[in-house]
Every structure is written in structure tokens, then in C-alpha cells.
Amino acid sequence: MASFDLTETARSLLTMEANTIVRDNMTGEPMPPLPHALLDIAGDYAGLLCAIGVDLPAYFATPRRDPVTFDPGLVDNAGSVSDLTVSVDTFDRLRWAAKHALGARNPRITPARRILLDRIVNNSDAIKEMFKRFDASLDQFKDKSRAELVAMTIRRSSYAVPVDDLIQLQKMWDIGMEEIVAQTIVHITGDITTRVQSRLGQPGSEALFAIHRQSIDVSVACWRYLLDVIREIAGTTIQALIGRSR
């Protein structure tokens, strides 16, 4: 059973992040079980890489080549990848594909896409680290494809994951490959940083900015409640951490 540790979550409460995303469609689906969620994340990343023109099938071709040294470059009609699995290898190959695309001098790598590629690199690295922390209960899902997972019965009690990792994975799954149009980071020290997409500087974006501003107001108002939640459910170590930081 994974240990109950909210240290990372408590630490992350030292800063608050308000992200505003404009989506083309919204569904109310909750996050699926963890193995499916990992494949959803990998699928999103693979989809963007293929859209940019990364020759992803070459990264996943058999026999497998070392992705660190193998850079097939961008192609015009990139095919899709169907053999993504719940594995470190999948996220390692996606990570290197994104890293190589970042180094490519190509007009398809726009500043907005560069941010998404950075996200793929960082999140893939984070997921690879999580795999090291996953306990034996998740071994049953490792190296499984979507079809193999669907054929399985995934039960609530059949695996355990550290809560900090769950929270991080949920955020990765929620955001996926959506572009964040406005982001504000509020530090507990009082520093505030806001980043907005350059095209939002044009007239007509006032409504969007008003929504983002209200989102920041709610974030700050909720801060105390979130500290209370962590203090209530976490252990004494975290209570001390939060107590010191207030």
C-alpha cells in the first residue's frame, strides 16, 4: 500500500497558480482509472507530436533504437502510433521526440507549440520518476496497451499510488495539450507573476481577462481553506510545515 504523504502537496501550497484555458469543447468526464489516465496523457502527447510532424512511428519502431541519439527529424505526413503502453519506455520516447522537436529549426515549431513541447518533456520526466515510486500493485498494468487494459477488470482496491503523484497526474490529465491563455502565479511571499498569450493584448479580450481576474480572486480566497484541508487530513509533520509558512 502506498504511504500517505502529502508533503509535496503541502509544499506546492506555498504558491498558487491560476490558469485560464479556452477550449473548443468541454465534456464532464472524470479522470478514468490510473492506467487508462496514463495512456490518455501519452495519447495526447503523441497526438500533438504527430500534428507538428514528428516522425513518431520511427521512435516506436521495432527494433527499438536509443531515443537519445536517434533524431529522425520532422516529416510532412507523420503517421500515428498505436502501440503506446503503460511504461517508462513510452514516456521516455515521447520525451525525446519532444526534445528533438524543440531543437528543430522549423516554422511549424511556433512559440505556442514550443511551450507545449516543453510541457511534454517536463511531464514525461515527472511520470518516469513516478514509475520509480509506484509499488508492486501497479505491475499488473505495466507494458499493457489500451486494448489489453480494456480487457482487464480494474478494481478500486487493486492498486495504490502515492497521493502526491495522483494529484500531479490529475493535473496533467486535466490540462492535456490545451494552451493556457493566461496564467498567474501568486507566491506566499506576495510576489505575483502573470503571463498572457500575446494575441490577448488585442481589443475584445476584456471578457477573458475579467474571467481570469475573478479566477485569481477565488484562488486567493480559497488559499486558507486549502491550508485547513491539508492540516486536517495530513500528519503532524505537514502541520508543522504549514504552521511555519503562515
Place this chain on the structure above:
Amino acid sequence: MSPIADVEILLATWRSAPGGWRRAWRDAVAFMTRRQVLVETKDGPAIVLRTRVRLDGDVQTDILRRWLDATPRDAIEGLTRRHFQSVGDAMRGWPAVRAMVRLGTQLLVTLGAVAGLGSAIETWLRVGWSSLLSALLADWWTLSSVALMALAPVLRRVVRWWLRRKLRNGLFGVDRKAPGDGSPARP
């Protein structure tokens, strides 16, 4: 925090949030299960605004592009105001739950103390000092009162354990073959 302050929190929740303390409890449990507060607002059949307040302090607001582009500014402002009001209400459930648990434990201690003290005085008046201890140990009222007082910290630990369990298990590990259970994976 004093019991009066806890009662004030509960009254404020009762007045401000629709659904009162029941809604507060449901919101707190949903927060643990989803590890985030999720508020969605519809304009017609479509979800147009969705805000997630995550346990790690991140707030994400999703806006439906076609709604943002096609809706008059005043209508957007009105709906946005109501949406963020709902987010604030959902978050206010947590202090109410804490106040409920605190009041519950304090009530148990008070009930136990009053019942135990009353029983002890009655026993003392009946048997005097000489055999008071043995009489108290044989008195069900006194023993029940002590047990009631001991139950208070246990109740608090049970609630904490239950919330942790909700947080840990959450919405994962659902049987995907069970009808109506879990959510479909993306194709």
C-alpha cells in the same frame, strides 16, 4: 477555536450556501474523492465555464470558446459572477465540516462530563467517601460517561481516517466493466 465560533461558521454556511450543512458535507467528501473542487456552469445544454480548485492550490478555469466569442459581454459577466460565487460556496463547505466535527467531539465530552459528574455526586451522596471508588467503578452511568468522553478523540480520528481513505482511493480503480460505473477512456 471556541464552540461559539464553530456555531457561527455553521450558521454562516447554513445562510450563505444553498443546501446548508448537508451540502457542505457533500462538497467536502467530493473534494476528497476528486482531490479538487469542480464547479461547472451551463448556458443552455453546454458547459461553458468549469473551474477546478486543486488540493495543491492550483485553480484552473476552462472557458468554452464558442460561448466566449458569441455571447454579449453583459451576459458573460453575469454568468461568470454566479459561477465564481458557486466556487466560493463549494469551498466554504470545508470549514463547516471541520466545525461540525469539532462541535460533535465537544458535545460528546460535555455530555460525558455532565452525566458522569451527576452520577458521581449521586453515588457520593448515597455511599459517602468510604466506598465511593468501588461504587463508581460498578456504576454503569459513570462508566458510560467515561466511555462517551473517550469516544470524542476516537470520532475525530475516524473522520480523519475516512477522509484520507477517500483522498487516497478517489475516483480511480473503478471496475470498467460494471455498467454505469467509472468513465470511458478516451478513444
